[in-house]
Amino acid sequence: MQTVRVYAPASIGNIGPGFDVLGLxxxxxxxxxxxxxxxxxxxxxxxxxxxxxxxxxxxxxNTSSIAAAKVLERLGAKGGMNIVVEKGVPFPSGLGxxxxxxxxxxxxxxxxxxxxxxxxxxxxxxxxxxxxxxxxFFADNTAAAxxxxxxxxxxxxxxxxxxxxxxxxxxxxxxxxxxxPMPTKKxxxxxxxxxxxxDFVSNMANTALxxxxxxxxxxxxxxxxxxxxxxxPARRKLIPGFDDVKAAALGAGALGCSIxxxxxxxxxxxxxxxxxxxIGEAMKRxxxxxxxxxxxxxxxxxxxxxxxxxxx
Amino acid sequence: MQTVRVYAPASIGNIGPGFDVLGLxxxxxxxxxxxxxxxxxxxxxxxxxxxxxxxxxxxxxNTSSIAAAKVLERLGAKGGMNIVVEKGVPFPSGLGxxxxxxxxxxxxxxxxxxxxxxxxxxxxxxxxxxxxxxxxFFADNTAAAxxxxxxxxxxxxxxxxxxxxxxxxxxxxxxxxxxxPMPTKKxxxxxxxxxxxxDFVSNMANTALxxxxxxxxxxxxxxxxxxxxxxxPARRKLIPGFDDVKAAALGAGALGCSIxxxxxxxxxxxxxxxxxxxIGEAMKRxxxxxxxxxxxxxxxxxxxxxxxxxxx
Numbered sequence: 001m002q003t004v005r006v007y008a009p010a011s012i013g014n015i016g017p018g019f020d021v022l023g024l025x026x027x028x029x030x031x032x033x034x035x036x037x038x039x040x041x042x043x044x045x046x047x048x049x050x051x052x053x054x055x056x057x058x059x060x061x062n063t064s065s066i067a068a069a070k071v072l073e074r075l076g077a078k079g080g081m082n083i084v085v086e087k088g089v090p091f092p093s094g095l096g097x098x099x100x101x102x103x104x105x106x107x108x109x110x111x112x113x114x115x116x117x118x119x120x121x122x123x124x125x126x127x128x129x130x131x132x133x134x135x136x137f138f139a140d141n142t143a144a145a146x147x148x149x150x151x152x153x154x155x156x157x158x159x160x161x162x163x164x165x166x167x168x169x170x171x172x173x174x175x176x177x178x179x180x181p182m183p184t185k186k187x188x189x190x191x192x193x194x195x196x197x198x199d200f201v202s203n204m205a206n207t208a209l210x211x212x213x214x215x216x217x218x219x220x221x222x223x224x225x226x227x228x229x230x231x232x233p234a235r236r237k238l239i240p241g242f243d244d245v246k247a248a249a250l251g252a253g254a255l256g257c258s259i260x261x262x263x264x265x266x267x268x269x270x271x272x273x274x275x276x277x278x279i280g281e282a283m284k285r286x287x288x289x290x291x292x293x294x295x296x297x298x299x300x301x302x303x304x305x306x307x308x309x310x311x312x
Numbered sequence: 313m314q315t316v317r318v319y320a321p322a323s324i325g326n327i328g329p330g331f332d333v334l335g336l337x338x339x340x341x342x343x344x345x346x347x348x349x350x351x352x353x354x355x356x357x358x359x360x361x362x363x364x365x366x367x368x369x370x371x372x373x374n375t376s377s378i379a380a381a382k383v384l385e386r387l388g389a390k391g392g393m394n395i396v397v398e399k400g401v402p403f404p405s406g407l408g409x410x411x412x413x414x415x416x417x418x419x420x421x422x423x424x425x426x427x428x429x430x431x432x433x434x435x436x437x438x439x440x441x442x443x444x445x446x447x448x449f450f451a452d453n454t455a456a457a458x459x460x461x462x463x464x465x466x467x468x469x470x471x472x473x474x475x476x477x478x479x480x481x482x483x484x485x486x487x488x489x490x491x492x493p494m495p496t497k498k499x500x501x502x503x504x505x506x507x508x509x510x511d512f513v514s515n516m517a518n519t520a521l522x523x524x525x526x527x528x529x530x531x532x533x534x535x536x537x538x539x540x541x542x543x544x545p546a547r548r549k550l551i552p553g554f555d556d557v558k559a560a561a562l563g564a565g566a567l568g569c570s571i572x573x574x575x576x577x578x579x580x581x582x583x584x585x586x587x588x589x590x591i592g593e594a595m596k597r598x599x600x601x602x603x604x605x606x607x608x609x610x611x612x613x614x615x616x617x618x619x620x621x622x623x624x
Contacts, residue, residue: 020517021513161533161536163525195507195508195512197503200515200516203512203516204331204516205464205465207519208516208519208522209466211524212464212475212527213475215475221475230512
């Protein structure tokens with residue numbers, strides 16, 4: 001291939017209780033990287049669209065180009081690439097924007113140079129790229145963006161352990177993203193260093209049950225397990241109106257609601273067939289009552305993950 | 313029915329990282345309760361076999377009779393029952409002996425009086441009965457003994473959340489039970505009250521991956537996730553030779569190895585087709601080198617759970 005367009009979806013890190021372990025890809029929001037092969041080595045950013053001029057065009061500071069460069073290095077590729085990044089995931093919003101950018105860039109590089117990198121190595125390259133920008137090495141968002149659906153990930157001794165669980169056909173996700181930037185570093189700074197034993201057991205149980213819910217395609221069980229005793233209590237104070245938004249979502253019929261990744265986006269889980277718009281409107285109104293404008297997205301689970309959407 | 317014989321399997325609490333959340337029923341070891349209906353209310357213990365005379369025959373102190381009485385109460389049963397308990401699960405061994413006894417008693421009572429109790433209530437009665445004797449309310453063993461296979465359980469706000477995951481056909485379990493009694497209270501006393509954040513994440517990830525391994529019937533993933541950073545480090549010192557036994561199991565080909573429940577039994581996970589006897593012998597030898605005799609059981613996962621094995 002000489003050119004390729006790759007789409008990578010937004011994702012919900014943690015999915016409530018599963019801090020740094022669970023990630024879930026969603027539809028309707030994603031980044032695109034358009035890449036063109038060139039003879040000279042390296043990765044250049046030709047343009048970034050949709051970022052309001054806020055992202056660095058220095059290829060050493062952008063997750064898409066960093067991931068692409070890491071993939072080229074692992075492939076031992078002869079030649080390099082020029083990329084145009086089209087940001088569709090808002091940032092910093094807790095929706096895995098840097099992960100979507102990294103995965104779109106990494107997958108584009110792999111496809112341009114023969115699609116030869118094993119999936120594990122591709123994930124590693126993308127996760128390293130995200131870490132270079134966000135400051136922490138965690139695959140919850142990159143694995144979800146790369147593989148789609150719900151992904152369990154763990155990294156130790158230089159290796160990933162992964163499980164891909166796909167979607168739940170009758171579960172819908174409602175996202176409320178306020179105009180309130182929350183840098184990952186800030187949301188990590190409030191985390192406790194130790195966890196009470198009973199909260200550890202509670203979060204572990206709910207995380208295990210979310211995995212079971214995806215295995216059994218059980219939307220009700222999924223929603224009932226969005227119960228985070230550790231991270232949400234620490235981060236909720238950072239998001240103006242969080243308690244009101246959560247109460248509004250649950251009051252309008254959502255099965256569960258928590259903070260997406262590091263925030264400030266809030267996600268709710270609902271069963272399809274419910275008036276999903278009404279849940280979104282209730283969340284938007286609750287943010288508004290707390291002085292914040294917000295954007296609502298009614299999503300499905302993206303079960304496909306990163307994919308070529310053009311090229312030749 | 314006028315009489316019934318009910319079998320309930322032994323089980324591995326925690327399955328390594330999943331403290332108080334995961335349980336796994338195994339074949340080859342189980343309790344039997346033989347029950348006969350009577351007109352007068354209450355539950356009497358006629359005999360207990362296989363316990364070496366160590367268990368109380370006072371029905372207020374035995375898990376089988378307590379569970380049976382709680383079931384009768386919930387059913388509003390007219391009449392009572394006489395039971396004979398046949399202990400097949402050693403105690404205190406970390407193999408869910410009190411849970412197997414409770415579940416066999418509770419299920420026997422339910423079957424004698426029309427099999428009308430919803431599964432959730434049956435589990436609650438059996439778990440309360442186990443708690444009355446062991447001192448802690450946890451369904452990891454009772455849920456596994458009742459339902460079979462791997463079960464995720466969580467109890468909050470008076471309700472269970474449960475997921476039944478069945479077995480993994482090509483996984484085998486090797487149990488080594490030393491002649492070293494470990495009361496549940498003693499093994500609970502050494503547990504930490506708080507947990508470092510990174511250990512919480514590690515245990516949660518491995519627990520979530522074990523659930524995924526059962527969903528995908530993946531013995532290799534299952535074995536690779538027997539990695540407990542929280543409870544095993546606290547309890548290993550209580551079991552003479554634990555490190556040697558674990559090293560011996562892994563050295564002989566086991567995929568993973570940890571403490572079963574509160575101990576002192578140690579379980580290893582292996583793939584069928586391996587020389588399972590050799591893993592068992594290596595574990596037995598390692599205990600022996602530490603001055604302890606032990607019994608080895610090569611088991612499958614019991615996917616059926618508690619069941620009637622006779623009656624009329």
